[in-house]
Amino acid sequence: MSRLPQMPDEWVDRSKTLRFRFEGRDYVAFSGDAVSSALWASGVRTLGRSFKYHRPRGILSMANHDVNVMVQDGQRHNARGDVVQVRDGMDLTAVNTWGGVASDKVRFLDRLSPFLPVGFYYKAFYSKRWFPMWERMFRAITGLGRLDTNTPHIHTPKRYDFCDVLVIGAGPSGLSAALAAADAGASVALVDENARAGGSGLYQLGGDAARRQATRELLAKARQHERIRIFEGTLAAAWYADQWVPLVDADKMTKMRAGATVMASGAFEQPTVFRNNDLPGVMLGSAMQRLIYRYAVQPARRVVVTTANADGYRLALDLFDAGVQVLAVADLREAIPACAAVDAVRARGIDCLPGTGVYEAHADGRGELAAVTLCKVRDGVAETSTARRIDCDGVAMSTGWAPAANLLYQAGTKMRFDERLQQFVPDALPEAVFACGRVNGVFGLDARIADGARAGTAAAAHVLGKALSAPPVPAESEAPSHPWPVVAHPSAKNFVDFDEDLQVKDFENAVQEGYDNIELLKRFTTVGMGPSQGKHSNMTALRILGRLVGKSPQQVGTTTARPFFHPVPMSHLAGRGFNPQRRSPLHGRHAALGAVFMPAGAWERPEYYVVAGKSRTDCIHDEVRRVRTKVAMIDVGTLGKIEIRGPQAAEFLNRVYTARIDLLKLGGTRYAIMCDESGVLTDEGVIARLADDVYYFTTTTSGAANVYREMSRLNAEWRLQCGIINLTGAYSSVNLAGPDCRKVLGPLTDLDLSAAAFPYLAVRQGSIAGIPARLMRVGFVGEWGYEIHVPAEYGPTLWDTLMKAGEPYGIGPFGVEAQRLLRLEKGHLIVSQDTDGLTHPFEVSMDWAVKLDKPFFVGQRSLKILKQMPLKRKLAGFRLPAGYSGQVPQECHLVIVGGEIAGRVTSIYWSPNVGCHIGLAFLPPELATPGSRFEIRVTDGSMVAAEVCETPFFDPEDLRQKEQS
Amino acid sequence: MFTAPTELKSAYDVVIIGAGGHGLAAAYYLAREHGITNVAVLEKGYIGGGNTGRNTTIIRSNYLTPEGVKFYDASVHLWQDLSEDFDLNLFYSTRGHFTLAHTDSAVRTMRWRAEVNKHYGVESELVGPDFIKRSCPSIDISCNGHAPILGALYHAPGSIARHDAVAWGYGRGACQRGVEIHQQTAVTGIEVKGGKVVGVQTSRGHIATNKVLCAVAGSTPRLTDMVGIQTPIYIHPLQAMVSEPMKPWLDHIFVSGSLHIYISQSARGELVMGASLDPYELHSTRSTLDFTEGLSAHMLDMFPFLSNVKVNRQWGGMSDMTPDFAPIMGKTPVEGFYLDSGWGTWGFKATPVCGKTMAWTVANDSPHELITGFSLDRFRNYSLTGEKGAASVGH
Numbered sequence A: 001m002s003r004l005p006q007m008p009d010e011w012v013d014r015s016k017t018l019r020f021r022f023e024g025r026d027y028v029a030f031s032g033d034a035v036s037s038a039l040w041a042s043g044v045r046t047l048g049r050s051f052k053y054h055r056p057r058g059i060l061s062m063a064n065h066d067v068n069v070m071v072q073d074g075q076r077h078n079a080r081g082d083v084v085q086v087r088d089g090m091d092l093t094a095v096n097t098w099g100g101v102a103s104d105k106v107r108f109l110d111r112l113s114p115f116l117p118v119g120f121y122y123k124a125f126y127s128k129r130w131f132p133m134w135e136r137m138f139r140a141i142t143g144l145g146r147l148d149t150n151t152p153h154i155h156t157p158k159r160y161d162f163c164d165v166l167v168i169g170a171g172p173s174g175l176s177a178a179l180a181a182a183d184a185g186a187s188v189a190l191v192d193e194n195a196r197a198g199g200s201g202l203y204q205l206g207g208d209a210a211r212r213q214a215t216r217e218l219l220a221k222a223r224q225h226e227r228i229r230i231f232e233g234t235l236a237a238a239w240y241a242d243q244w245v246p247l248v249d250a251d252k253m254t255k256m257r258a259g260a261t262v263m264a265s266g267a268f269e270q271p272t273v274f275r276n277n278d279l280p281g282v283m284l285g286s287a288m289q290r291l292i293y294r295y296a297v298q299p300a301r302r303v304v305v306t307t308a309n310a311d312g313y314r315l316a317l318d319l320f321d322a323g324v325q326v327l328a329v330a331d332l333r334e335a336i337p338a339c340a341a342v343d344a345v346r347a348r349g350i351d352c353l354p355g356t357g358v359y360e361a362h363a364d365g366r367g368e369l370a371a372v373t374l375c376k377v378r379d380g381v382a383e384t385s386t387a388r389r390i391d392c393d394g395v396a397m398s399t400g401w402a403p404a405a406n407l408l409y410q411a412g413t414k415m416r417f418d419e420r421l422q423q424f425v426p427d428a429l430p431e432a433v434f435a436c437g438r439v440n441g442v443f444g445l446d447a448r449i450a451d452g453a454r455a456g457t458a459a460a461a462h463v464l465g466k467a468l469s470a471p472p473v474p475a476e477s478e479a480p481s482h483p484w485p486v487v488a489h490p491s492a493k494n495f496v497d498f499d500e501d502l503q504v505k506d507f508e509n510a511v512q513e514g515y516d517n518i519e520l521l522k523r524f525t526t527v528g529m530g531p532s533q534g535k536h537s538n539m540t541a542l543r544i545l546g547r548l549v550g551k552s553p554q555q556v557g558t559t560t561a562r563p564f565f566h567p568v569p570m571s572h573l574a575g576r577g578f579n580p581q582r583r584s585p586l587h588g589r590h591a592a593l594g595a596v597f598m599p600a601g602a603w604e605r606p607e608y609y610v611v612a613g614k615s616r617t618d619c620i621h622d623e624v625r626r627v628r629t630k631v632a633m634i635d636v637g638t639l640g641k642i643e644i645r646g647p648q649a650a651e652f653l654n655r656v657y658t659a660r661i662d663l664l665k666l667g668g669t670r671y672a673i674m675c676d677e678s679g680v681l682t683d684e685g686v687i688a689r690l691a692d693d694v695y696y697f698t699t700t701t702s703g704a705a706n707v708y709r710e711m712s713r714l715n716a717e718w719r720l721q722c723g724i725i726n727l728t729g730a731y732s733s734v735n736l737a738g739p740d741c742r743k744v745l746g747p748l749t750d751l752d753l754s755a756a757a758f759p760y761l762a763v764r765q766g767s768i769a770g771i772p773a774r775l776m777r778v779g780f781v782g783e784w785g786y787e788i789h790v791p792a793e794y795g796p797t798l799w800d801t802l803m804k805a806g807e808p809y810g811i812g813p814f815g816v817e818a819q820r821l822l823r824l825e826k827g828h829l830i831v832s833q834d835t836d837g838l839t840h841p842f843e844v845s846m847d848w849a850v851k852l853d854k855p856f857f858v859g860q861r862s863l864k865i866l867k868q869m870p871l872k873r874k875l876a877g878f879r880l881p882a883g884y885s886g887q888v889p890q891e892c893h894l895v896i897v898g899g900e901i902a903g904r905v906t907s908i909y910w911s912p913n914v915g916c917h918i919g920l921a922f923l924p925p926e927l928a929t930p931g932s933r934f935e936i937r938v939t940d941g942s943m944v945a946a947e948v949c950e951t952p953f954f955d956p957e958d959l960r961q962k963e964q965s
Numbered sequence B: 001m002f003t004a005p006t007e008l009k010s011a012y013d014v015v016i017i018g019a020g021g022h023g024l025a026a027a028y029y030l031a032r033e034h035g036i037t038n039v040a041v042l043e044k045g046y047i048g049g050g051n052t053g054r055n056t057t058i059i060r061s062n063y064l065t066p067e068g069v070k071f072y073d074a075s076v077h078l079w080q081d082l083s084e085d086f087d088l089n090l091f092y093s094t095r096g097h098f099t100l101a102h103t104d105s106a107v108r109t110m111r112w113r114a115e116v117n118k119h120y121g122v123e124s125e126l127v128g129p130d131f132i133k134r135s136c137p138s139i140d141i142s143c144n145g146h147a148p149i150l151g152a153l154y155h156a157p158g159s160i161a162r163h164d165a166v167a168w169g170y171g172r173g174a175c176q177r178g179v180e181i182h183q184q185t186a187v188t189g190i191e192v193k194g195g196k197v198v199g200v201q202t203s204r205g206h207i208a209t210n211k212v213l214c215a216v217a218g219s220t221p222r223l224t225d226m227v228g229i230q231t232p233i234y235i236h237p238l239q240a241m242v243s244e245p246m247k248p249w250l251d252h253i254f255v256s257g258s259l260h261i262y263i264s265q266s267a268r269g270e271l272v273m274g275a276s277l278d279p280y281e282l283h284s285t286r287s288t289l290d291f292t293e294g295l296s297a298h299m300l301d302m303f304p305f306l307s308n309v310k311v312n313r314q315w316g317g318m319s320d321m322t323p324d325f326a327p328i329m330g331k332t333p334v335e336g337f338y339l340d341s342g343w344g345t346w347g348f349k350a351t352p353v354c355g356k357t358m359a360w361t362v363a364n365d366s367p368h369e370l371i372t373g374f375s376l377d378r379f380r381n382y383s384l385t386g387e388k389g390a391a392s393v394g395h
Helices: A035-041 A108-115 A131-141 A172-183 A211-224 A285-295 A310-321 A340-347 A406-410 A445-464 A504-512 A518-525 A538-549 A570-574 A587-592 A616-629 A649-656 A704-718 A741-748 A792-809 A816-825 A860-868 B021-034 B066-086 B104-119 B129-135 B163-176 B217-227 B289-302 B348-364 B369-374
Strands: A013-022 A025-031 A070-073 A076-080 A091-094 A158-168 A188-191 A228-231 A244-248 A253-263 A267-269 A282-284 A302-307 A325-331 A356-363 A369-378 A381-391 A394-398 A401-403 A414-418 A423-428 A433-435 A495-497 A595-600 A603-609 A632-635 A640-645 A669-675 A681-691 A694-699 A723-726 A731-737 A763-768 A771-777 A785-791 A874-879 A894-897 A900-911 A916-923 A933-937 A943-949 B014-017 B039-042 B097-101 B125-127 B151-155 B180-182 B187-193 B196-202 B205-208 B212-214 B234-243 B253-256 B261-265 B271-274 B310-321 B328-331 B337-341
Touching: A013 A035, A025 A035, A035 A285, A158 A172, A158 A244, A158 A445, A172 A188, A172 A211, A172 A228, A172 A253, A172 A445, A211 A228, A211 A445, A253 A406, A253 A445, A267 A285, A282 A285, A285 A302, A285 A310, A285 A394, A302 A310, A302 A356, A310 A325, A310 A340, A310 A394, A356 A381, A369 A394, A401 A423, A433 A445, A495 A504, A495 A538, A504 A518, A504 A538, A518 A538, A518 B163, A570 B289, A570 B310, A587 A595, A587 A603, A587 A792, A603 A616, A603 A816, A616 A632, A616 A816, A632 A792, A632 A816, A640 A649, A640 A704, A649 A694, A649 A704, A681 A704, A681 A763, A681 A771, A694 A704, A704 A723, A731 A741, A731 A792, A741 A785, A741 A792, A763 A792, A771 A792, A785 A792, A816 A900, A816 A916, A894 A916, A894 B104, A900 A933, A900 B104, A916 A933, A916 A943, B014 B021, B021 B039, B021 B163, B021 B337, B021 B348, B039 B163, B066 B104, B066 B163, B066 B348, B066 B369, B097 B104, B097 B129, B104 B125, B104 B151, B129 B151, B163 B180, B163 B348, B187 B217, B212 B217, B217 B310, B217 B337, B234 B289, B253 B289, B261 B289, B271 B289, B289 B310, B328 B348, B328 B369, B337 B348, B348 B369
Parallel strands: A013 A091, A158 A188, A158 A253, A188 A228, A253 A433, A282 A394, A302 A325, A302 A394, B014 B039, B014 B212, B039 B180, B097 B253, B212 B337
Antiparallel strands: A013 A025, A070 A076, A070 A091, A244 A253, A267 A401, A325 A356, A356 A369, A369 A381, A414 A423, A595 A603, A632 A731, A640 A694, A640 A723, A669 A681, A681 A694, A731 A785, A763 A771, A771 A785, A874 A916, A874 A943, A894 A900, A894 A933, A900 A916, A933 A943, B097 B151, B125 B151, B187 B196, B196 B205, B234 B271, B234 B310, B253 B261, B261 B271, B328 B337
């Protein structure tokens, strides 16, 4: 083929020549060329291989959904040849070939195709013996492009945007709609997936160059309009609830929230079904027009047009003008209705053949189009006696359209099949959604422009709340879709779905097997499931099914149209990625001290602090020893911190926690647990009463977000007089613990730290080195200690001050691991480690924390019932013999009794203070008494003996938290 | 393959509501193993059009509770013979299944599951990052530094299958044995007299029957309302998406609870991807954009080289969740009304064993021994079967 003389609105820039490679050969292109147009201009016709039979394929549609031509572009696979523009130096190969597109080694599959009918895969190779081998073979040839696992993580930006009216499609009707809406005062976003706006108004000219004038004028006005923004090369990828439309272009995704949407998305021309309708050289009529007017490429030299509408004649005129020899216009209709285009075609001496269709296309040695056989065709059946062979290198298919209604369906539009138009059209549109142009069943150019104005006006009226009116739309006279664009052939290869290589007989077989409704047919044949999502196949499939089961297309119905309209790269959807990570205000201090961090939900917490030359275990044991013998500090700023204020704050907490919070005295704290409705223990924390109507409390680190969310939800229901404030990030907290902690803290604070003035479980507000602080005397690690909460910005100063003050006493930091060991020595459980999704308080001996006699709390009803039932298991402390040196059980190793699972280990450590391994385990209640022996099975299957013992393991009388006199 | 009966009969021995995998499997086993063939399967849409056709087709038995492990293990054994039973290739493809652990608490849960699985003879083990990296060299073990993989539960028998074909195979097998499948037939009411089922009202007329099996996943509450029984089921949407086909590179199935993703590559070369439940109750199958955004972001954390891979299609289903993440199966307070429900996000893999045990339960009017742990009255009796820890991703 060759490049035509300059076209008035061509997309290529002839001043810039680009060089690229395809399948190892060098080609040139102009800037603005699509891969397909550049190759076609260079005379390359086999551009790809089909998915299943590896048949040679050329251009089908050039309409952004052409999956015949998919190329590997470096690290991009399945790049669409009709969308991707040539870049200088590109090195492309066709996807899905073995050994190149020209001599694909698996093209033999095409000859096997009679033996590979639809559903073949379901009927073969299913024996257990052969399936794995066959599957390996199948997986070797399946799929399209090849993924390059060295592709980098691409971070693509996202934008948010707003408009009154979003118009999808910038063809004549879309431009007209945008202008009407903008003129009425609405802000308009006009998007078009093509590189340039204008749509069919600039390439379906019917031999009349003046026809483009109307569209040009609309486009010029729209470009100048202050309230219209035009997004070209931008795909409206889907329609989601509340007019939420992702707009995807090469570099980003824009999430558009529109007040109203006007769908002016046009229609997809549909292939005519005849034998070998997929040969390179056979293409949609509109594809030829796009090649001519957008890329100035001659689509073929000698063309046969197969048509059933006026579009085919207008196409013939466009071809004629482009210097193409139009050999014949074969019209499936018995009589050709008179119209100007038909007269013009005849006037140019072109044969117009009524009641005629392509019976089959013939390939040359390379598998590309060389000739067609035309026959008289009546209702899809060819009279072969009338066969007439014509040598040609192009066949244009122009027998009908299907609306590009995907987004209309996604928006919930009820569509109806219009028998006269032979097309689905909107019947009932959802609120704030409008349609115009071809997708609305309007085909004449003037009518489309008027329809656009009507829809744009209505959309503006909806958004602006004004009463507006537009001139009426002239009645549509064209009926461009043929009800049966299918020509039967005994040797098949008459393709309905080019993505999936589906032929007419595949549908016949499927229906015969009982897949006789559109959804089952789709799933069994996979029609419409390929990359183009049925844009060029669903309508014909529906017609075929209708015929086979004796139903109209309306009765057959359509399958669900789902996002996306056109596939969207994951990098666009992912955007820059959002991985919220929380760092305590003290993070830098920990890093400087050599902390090894561990994830804790969104937080990073110090697991332990590295000391040069020491093992992890030794470091942790040193930290433990420091807490037990001197003084040490841990960052507990990751705990959830919530404040509740208001006259009904106590009532609220009383309903949420199992304890009597209302009885908590001013200045006191209480350890409390929370259950769900089934009585399962979900969270724990310390609640402090700071004033009559002010409570401040902590939650677990992992539970913080959930607890806050659940409390907010509950109070939305209960409407108690209190406010819930999440202060987790607003406060920094440390736990200062150890026998010397008062020596460190005392000189820094105005508070009296004596046991009498500040007893165990009390809360005090005071200042530490001038920093306002809330202090709670807690005992989680089993030492005298204070949990100190200060505003987050004071956190580092508090830390530094305490560290400095503690220097003479050998202060140091301790991490999460040391804390876990310390609390285990005291027999304290950790919710979610020592409990699971079914653990209720009685199983973990927390009966004391549950006040069943309160009027109400969440889980109360369940706990009252559970209280009456025998326990199924119990959490108990255990120890391994001192000096045990065998395999040490790990958390979640199972307790085995009589060969059956009887429980599991939830925590285990070697305790330097107890001198043996200690742990907690769920056991059958009868075993959970001190002195009982049981066995734990470790990973390799061997059994380890353990003995139940009392907790706390260390300092059972809590003497270390009491003042010694 | 299917016979399409035109008329509803006035009475059937058993009416099964829902022609998904579960309902059709029950019909198949009722006919094959219990000789009960006067059965109607009623379907308001089309065969396999509910969650059977919407799930991500993962089959595994690495559960947490003894009840669950035994049950799903029985299912896996049935699966393995199903293609030959049906003379239909279900593409039952054993790929190996990784449940990734990104936190030490997740590692503990994986160990727990591994130990319980091994106890019941199910192949599962706790493996480290090296093993994972060897199995899938392209994975980013650090997950972009956000959530380093510390280990995984590796379950070698983990498989995928062609989901639609499962419904077709059971449907065909049932039809061949005399069962009638009525598509586009909605149940509008269930008649109960004196605490017993006596009939079913449909959009195509009345049917007399004494036994009704309800196998309708996300529509369960609507049917239990018809007979006036309460269940703790609540409905959340679950969404999934699929990429364009590409040459196979991913041999295994990967699941990450922390990143809320699961992924496998189908026989067609598509990546089939899912995430956690939508966080709100909703009786709808609509799709959302934020689902694809969140899932893609997490996918790229683990597999950054998927940046250019395009998402072709997304869809949603309705999951019937239960408080303990285990199903509700068996008899109900209404005599003759049997439930196969509460399947949440894990129903597909149980299709064969559900069909088999529910058929047994309906035929004998007594719960099959494998499903006694899943009875509706466990919620009344406070004997829950806690499977939350074995749910594939966060809920």
